[in-house]
Amino acid sequence: MAEQDLERIVVTRDAAGTRALASALAAAARPGDLISLVGDLGAGKTQFAKGFGAGLGITDTIVSPSFVLMAEYRGRLPLFHVDLYRLADAAEALAGGLIDDRQVEGVTLVEWAERLADALPNERLEVLIDGAGDEPRRITLRPGDAGYLRYLEAMPDTMEAGR
Numbered sequence: 001m002a003e004q005d006l007e008r009i010v011v012t013r014d015a016a017g018t019r020a021l022a023s024a025l026a027a028a029a030r031p032g033d034l035i036s037l038v039g040d041l042g043a044g045k046t047q048f049a050k051g052f053g054a055g056l057g058i059t060d061t062i063v064s065p066s067f068v069l070m071a072e073y074r075g076r077l078p079l080f081h082v083d084l085y086r087l088a089d090a091a092e093a094l095a096g097g098l099i100d101d102r103q104v105e106g107v108t109l110v111e112w113a114e115r116l117a118d119a120l121p122n123e124r125l126e127v128l129i130d131g132a133g134d135e136p137r138r139i140t141l142r143p144g145d146a147g148y149l150r151y152l153e154a155m156p157d158t159m160e161a162g163r
């Protein structure tokens with residue numbers, strides 16, 4: 001699959017816009033899904049996770065999981081929120097218990113997913129967030145395989161398209 005042909009780019013002007021996008025995408029979530037969140041410090045990965053959680057009906061406050069490897073929340077599906085920022089490499093992440101049997105029942109969102117390198121499955125939705133500070137964010141949604149195309153269909157058509 002030529003994933004470049006299938007990716008979609010959205011521009012959000014503020015954190016609420018990023019949360020709204022993620023919340024709409026959560027309607028497409030199925031058990032076992034993996035979403036990698038890639039972007040610099042302060043890009044908006046955690047804002048995306050908050051919106052995604054809201055879309056799953058999670059009422060607990062989703063916070064940056066930086067001091068735990070994985071936080072679990074209850075919603076329509078369980079949400080597993082992982083932050084690999086403090087991990088040196090994939091081996092350390094895997095040794096730390098990143099792979100957990102319960103994840104097949106929920107959706108896993110991974111911040112700093114690129115730290116997993118080759119251990120990151122292709123079967124995932126990659127979310128790349130470009131931009132910092134008060135700048136607009138350019139958010140690229142890239143399905144890693146055909147099973148993740150449903151997330152593109154869940155994109156609200158009212159959102160500003162990027163290129």
Ligand SMILES: Nc1ncnc2c1ncn2[C@@H]1O[C@H](COP(=O)(O)OP(=O)(O)OP(=O)(O)O)[C@@H](O)[C@H]1O
Nearest residue numbers: 012013014015018040041042043044045046047137
């Ligand atoms: N369009 C936007 N989308 C998301 N966040 C935005 C946007 N515009 C401004 N912001 C601000 O940028 C910051 C994003 O912070 P957030 O914690 O989500 O980043 P992060 O990518 O998770 O960073 P870290 O790598 O430290 O975990 C917030 O303060 C948010 O209010």
Ligand SMILES: [Mg+2]
Nearest residue numbers: 045046064111
């Ligand atoms: Mg974060």
